[in-house]
Amino acid sequence: MYKIIHQEKIGENLGLLEIEAPQIANKAKAGQFVIVRIAEKGERIPLTIADFNKESGSITLIFQEVGRTTLRMGQMKKGDFLLDLVGPLGEPSEIENYGTVVCIGGGVGIAPIYPIARALKEVGNKVISIVGARCENLLFWVEKMQAVSDELLIATDDGSVGYKGFVTDVLKQVLSEKEIDRVWAIGPMVMMRSVADVTRPHQIKTIVSLNPIMVDGTGMCGACRVQVGEETKFACVDGPEFDGHLVDFELAMRRLVYYKDEEKRALAQEQCHGGGCGCH
Amino acid sequence: MSLKIPRNPMPTQDAKERIKNFNEVALGYTKETAIYEARRCLQCKRPLCMQGCPVEVDIPEFIAEVAKGEFDKAIEIIKTKNSLPAVCGRVCPQENQCEKYCILGKKDEPVAIGRLERFVADWEAEQVAKEVERKKSTGKKVAVIGAGPAGLTCAGDLAKLGHEVTVFEALHTPGGVLMYGIPEFRLPKEVVRREIEYIEKLGVKFENNSVIGKIYTVDELLEQEGFDAVFIGTGAGLPYFMGIPGENLNGVYSANEFLTRTNLMCAYDFPNSCTPIKVGKKIAVIGAGNVAMDAARTALRLGAEESYIIYRRSRNEMPARHEEIEHAEEEGVEFMLLTSPVEFKGDENGNVKSMVCIRYKLGEPDASGRKKPVPIEGSEFEIEVDNVVMAIGQGPNPLVPSSTPGLELTKWGNIVANEETGQTSKKGVFAGGDIVTGAATVILAMGAGKKAAKAIHEYLTEC
Numbered sequence: 054m055y056k057i058i059h060q061e062k063i064g065e066n067l068g069l070l071e072i073e074a075p076q077i078a079n080k081a082k083a084g085q086f087v088i089v090r091i092a093e094k095g096e097r098i099p100l101t102i103a104d105f106n107k108e109s110g111s112i113t114l115i116f117q118e119v120g121r122t123t124l125r126m127g128q129m130k131k132g133d134f135l136l137d138l139v140g141p142l143g144e145p146s147e148i149e150n151y152g153t154v155v156c157i158g159g160g161v162g163i164a165p166i167y168p169i170a171r172a173l174k175e176v177g178n179k180v181i182s183i184v185g186a187r188c189e190n191l192l193f194w195v196e197k198m199q200a201v202s203d204e205l206l207i208a209t210d211d212g213s214v215g216y217k218g219f220v221t222d223v224l225k226q227v228l229s230e231k232e233i234d235r236v237w238a239i240g241p242m243v244m245m246r247s248v249a250d251v252t253r254p255h256q257i258k259t260i261v262s263l264n265p266i267m268v269d270g271t272g273m274c275g276a277c278r279v280q281v282g283e284e285t286k287f288a289c290v291d292g293p294e295f296d297g298h299l300v301d302f303e304l305a306m307r308r309l310v311y312y313k314d315e316e317k318r319a320l321a322q323e324q325c326h327g328g329g330c331g332c333h
Numbered sequence: 334m335s336l337k338i339p340r341n342p343m344p345t346q347d348a349k350e351r352i353k354n355f356n357e358v359a360l361g362y363t364k365e366t367a368i369y370e371a372r373r374c375l376q377c378k379r380p381l382c383m384q385g386c387p388v389e390v391d392i393p394e395f396i397a398e399v400a401k402g403e404f405d406k407a408i409e410i411i412k413t414k415n416s417l418p419a420v421c422g423r424v425c426p427q428e429n430q431c432e433k434y435c436i437l438g439k440k441d442e443p444v445a446i447g448r449l450e451r452f453v454a455d456w457e458a459e460q461v462a463k464e465v466e467r468k469k470s471t472g473k474k475v476a477v478i479g480a481g482p483a484g485l486t487c488a489g490d491l492a493k494l495g496h497e498v499t500v501f502e503a504l505h506t507p508g509g510v511l512m513y514g515i516p517e518f519r520l521p522k523e524v525v526r527r528e529i530e531y532i533e534k535l536g537v538k539f540e541n542n543s544v545i546g547k548i549y550t551v552d553e554l555l556e557q558e559g560f561d562a563v564f565i566g567t568g569a570g571l572p573y574f575m576g577i578p579g580e581n582l583n584g585v586y587s588a589n590e591f592l593t594r595t596n597l598m599c600a601y602d603f604p605n606s607c608t609p610i611k612v613g614k615k616i617a618v619i620g621a622g623n624v625a626m627d628a629a630r631t632a633l634r635l636g637a638e639e640s641y642i643i644y645r646r647s648r649n650e651m652p653a654r655h656e657e658i659e660h661a662e663e664e665g666v667e668f669m670l671l672t673s674p675v676e677f678k679g680d681e682n683g684n685v686k687s688m689v690c691i692r693y694k695l696g697e698p699d700a701s702g703r704k705k706p707v708p709i710e711g712s713e714f715e716i717e718v719d720n721v722v723m724a725i726g727q728g729p730n731p732l733v734p735s736s737t738p739g740l741e742l743t744k745w746g747n748i749v750a751n752e753e754t755g756q757t758s759k760k761g762v763f764a765g766g767d768i769v770t771g772a773a774t775v776i777l778a779m780g781a782g783k784k785a786a787k788a789i790h791e792y793l794t795e796c
Binding site: 076077080090092094095096097121122136137138139140141142268269271272273274275276278279280285290303304307308311312315316318319322 | 503504505513541542543544547548549570571572574576580581583584586587589590593594598599602603604605606607608609611682683684730731732
């Protein structure tokens, strides 16, 4: 059992949990993820580690409350426990001094981009960060991102804060003005695909972090397979980060919605049985 | 004791009924049947059956006690050698192990050793639990990586010798393939839990959710965490695919995923459980081993109307146990032999909808001694499928080997270990089970765990 030591609502349907997990915190590196299970018959869901702190022995998870498990996680309080937590899984980000890098976080993807930007900054990169969301209510960790970036740019779809438009519009602007050595982009699949499309003609290596459906997260089941160039890779052990110019995003997006109907059914069940009343 | 008593059949759930549920197919002997069957044993002076048992159970001795109705003595005898009797009694391929050597089998049918073992283990579970005697600690600490058949056996045996054992398991529950792979209808999970409880009572500690290679490396276990020896039993946890077009379409599962969703994650109980599985009307399982049979039979229980086994060789070469093939046939699984897919085709949403297959004929024997399947040119044909399960084998999971410098591996990534002792190229590090041999059986992994426990004990006593 893993104790929740801090809980916060950081935006509309956006939850944050800080969890006591000293062993994971001790080993975690930017780019890695954990698998969470919250109930006896619960599912195993992967979540990228948003922050980790060796001193306090804790890790931070940020999630969109969209599914059965994340909705329940959103209702958890300080002092509650997660039933199962396993990690750190996956390969860490390749952190080196590349020169000038752009770190893009879209929506809930701002969370996993944060430790990457921090690590890149620590080894001496000039870090330009671009964070984006539909509107200001969905934006979070702006100050934290500012602290680890040389420059922070904001984009919102409605223009409620920062540039009105997409992160890719801001990226195009940056690319026209500066020499960029590498790009990291984490967010919705369409966003990562668009970023890869923007950087492709500039031949700037672009790393994306995939979050496909997983079961065990240790390479055992192959549910998370993705096509990268000519090869089939398992996102859980070979990734989750891949070269965005080689990822087959169409396939990845199709695989992500395979259980859409079941997810709806599960949500209906959840709302109907909410609070465990078992009324039906 | 007479040859004239025929081998007692195992009562089973009717095939028409059982494909509608996940309850166990084989129902087990009654007390009377068990005693009757035990009386068939000739009590050979030099029993051949024992040479077929990788964990060295004193077979005639325990059977003699069953014949007398002394079931508590029988289970005691088994448990000195085998910590997982209820599992072994169910999933061991006894026809290739102990029963293969039974002298009765020469002219008649062998004593049903496996069924008797299962009976005795199940009988014990119904009694008031006895206190398990714990050995005084030797002060030596052993880390076992992986709580599958090899790791559990190794851990149990080491605990019986007084060593302090911690088992590190990657999943949220111990058991390995016994929990995620073998279906409920063949091995109820309650039976596995019971056996694991017994190992816990011996003093073994379980650390679930602990992926070695990530949370600690093998070197850290030895150098920082105070362990005197390590046993690696991480199994064959890497599914193979064929590398043909369309394999990444939605609806194409690895057998590991298909079975893990159903068994470990209880997808058959969705939406009461949270993990879904999709099974359409027609499902094709590629491969003909035990895992393939498990998947094909599971599919029927999940509502498939047609469940095919697709295998490129003929019936004689099918690697599955005879009993599993028989059960699958009774339940209506269809066998498409000398056939293999060359491509999967999908619909506009990327869901698999059909499979192009090619027919094979058998040619000359290959390196494995089996007749080599040769594709028949121009024999392609297409069949509609809603789901596909790839059950063509598993490789070694690389997480531990790749994070352990100095550990010698084969070119396939299996750990090189001494067959008799499990000793690897690294001091204090032992390995056994599928991670060494490649995908094999539960009992062979248990045998390897047992041998390694003995060698680790010797190693610890020397140092």
